[in-house]
Each structure stands twice: as C-alpha cells, then as structure tokens.
Amino acid sequence: MEIVLSGIRSTGKLHLGNYYGALLNFVQMQHEHKCFFFIADYHSLTTHPTPTDLHGSVKQVLAEYLACGLDPEIATLYVQSDLPQVPELYLLLNMNAYVGELERCTSFKEKIRKHPDNINAGLLTYPTLMAADILIHKATMVPVGKDQEQHLEMTRTFANRFNRLYKVDYFPEPVAYNFGKELVKIPGLDGSGKMGKSEGNAIYLYDDPKTIRSKVMKAVTDSGPTQPNQEKSEPVKNLFTLMRVVSDPETYSYFEEQYSSCHIRYGDMKKQLAEDIIRITTPIRERIEEILANDAYLSQVAHHGAEKARESASKTINEVRQIIGFRNF
Ligand code: TYM
Secondary structure: OOEEEEEEEOOOOOEHHHHHHHHHHHHHHOOOOEEEEEEEOOHHHHHOOOHHHHHHHHHHHHHHHHHOOOOOOOOEEEEHHHOOHHHHHHHHHHOOOOHHHHHOOHHHHHHHHHOOOOOOHHHHOHHHHHHHHHHOOOOOEEEOOHHHHHHHHHHHHHHHHHHHHOOOOOOOOOEEEOOOOOOOOOEOOOOOOEOOHHHOOOOEOOOOHHHHHHHHHOOOOOOOOOOOOOOOOHHHHHHHHHHHHHOOHHHHHHHHHHHHOOOOOHHHHHHHHHHHHHHHHHHHHHHHHHHHOOHHHHHHHHHHHHHHHHHHHHHHHHHHHHHHOOOOO
C-alpha cells in the first residue's frame, strides 16, 4: 500500500484544473491506499489574504473536497495550519535548501515576473514548505497536475539530501502521479497557458450554468481551418483538450472530424462543451451548497482530520529530531 498525499492552496474556489489535475485522481485512489489530502492555507499567505477571506476560503475548499467525493472516514482530510509539525519540518528542511536552487525554480521566476512588488521569502521557500507537507507523512505518491512536477523534483532532492547528510535511509522519494499515467495540464479559456485561479481564465466547480455558458462562449478561438487536416492554433487546441476531458469520446471525435474537414462551427462546439461541463459540475455545485450550510459537519470533519494527521506527523517529526541530534535533558 502506498502513502498518497495531495493538497490545494486555499486561494479561492476550485477550478476544472484542480479537479482533473489533482482531486479526481485522489478521489479514485482513496479506497486503495493510505491517503492524506489537505488544504494548503499557509501557502495561500504569500498573497496576504484578509483574516475573513482566509477562513472563508478554507471553509469553501473543504466543502468542495467533500462535494467531489473525498470521504473523511477513509482518507485523512485536514487543514495544513492544524499541524504544527509542518512548519517545524519546513524550518529544518530550509537549513539544507540552497538559495540558488530556490531562485532557479520556475514557479518562483514566474511569480517575480508577474508580481515584482511582492517578492517575499515565503515565495522563495514555497518548495520547502511543499516538501515538508509531503515528507511529514513520508508520502510516496503525489497526485498533482503538470505544473507541480518541478516541486516534486525538489522534494526528492531535499529528501535525498537529508538522507545523505545524516547517513540514513529515512525519507522515501515521492513521485508525481496521475491515474492516466501522464500528468495533465488543463488549459484556460484565454487561448494560452493553463487554467489558474489568478489568471482570470478559469471555470470553477461552483460556477452556475449561466456563468459557465457565458465563459465558454467567450473562449478565444481563431477564424477557422481553411484546408483539410490543418494544424490547430493554440486556442483551438486548448478547446479540444478541454473537450477531450469533459465530453464523450464520440462527441470529441465528431468535432475533430468537423475540424479536419473544415466544417467546424466553433459556436456549436462551445455550446456542446458548455453543456458537458455543466453536466459534470451541477451535481458537485449542489452538494457544495448543501455542505456549506452545515457548519457542524465541516467542523467535525476538520477536527477529526487534524487529529488523524497529527498522529502521523508527530511520529515523523520525533524521528527526524532524533536523527538530527536533538536530545531531551
Ligand atoms: P494549486 O492550488 O495551484 O493547485 C492544486 C492542484 O491543482 C493542480 N492544477 C492543475 N492541474 C492541471 N491543469 C491545471 N490548469 C491546473 N491548475 C492547478 C495542481 O497541479 C495541483 O495539483 N503547491 C500546490 C499546493 C500544495 C501541494 C502540497 C500539492 C502545497 N503543498 C503538497 C501537493 C503536495 C499548489 O499551489 O497547487
């Protein structure tokens, strides 16, 4: 049995990228492995949310996990800041994480390019906090999207470095995991890059049908193919990628064929895509609403999860302290 762990930042509602990149894989794995799933609220502090927003987002994301099918009786479902062992391991790992390697991390470089006025140390050490999340439970499989591949590579580096430094074989090497073998990248609706919370190009699980239709109909396309089997432009490729994920294979093939033979009408394709997304998100949105209205249940889930997660985390941190040489007087 593997130890599986994944998490999502509590920076707002979950979008289709989070769902297909991480959550759905996790939901499918929870019955077969020892699974931990958490809400990364420390990570969300890099963007300085207000206290009300911070708590509101954690509650929303917790309700969304449950609505997507995470079973808190089977998997361990918790909030990152409920485990004091995580920041402790983060501190210890930071002693062996080099500034140069952190500065070379793609996600850090991207953040400083986009937000040059907020280059804080939390952003620089984001990968060590993520490594602490994973190593605190000695997880071996981490269901994530393609954008997290490099963070996983860094986690392996930190784990191996710890083992070498203290001449132990303590931390396992975690691998990024997707059910379909390939890590996925769900594109946004703006014609470039990936779907993301901060990009303004996302469809959220909590969006109502009207919002979804309007977002999809506005998705960027091009003026259409002019010759058979023409190479697709980036925005059109993205639309097809989304369709492959949410629609039936027959629907996907139909529009592929329409494209190849230059008969495609993007308006029709978008209408179909929007309806297929709505079919998937509507039951989830209804469950989110139900769960959000039940504070007592959310609180019970968070307490129960924190207790289970602390048990595993405190075992690891005690062993790590012994390995490093902390001794009680
Ligand atoms: P976050 O909150 O940006 O995203 C959460 C998960 O969703 C995946 N994802 C995507 N997958 C495919 N296509 C997309 N467009 C897309 N957008 C997001 C991400 O790959 C991720 O799996 N650092 C993490 C949170 C985290 C974590 C961890 C994850 C903190 N500690 C430990 C795993 C293990 C993050 O910011 O994800």
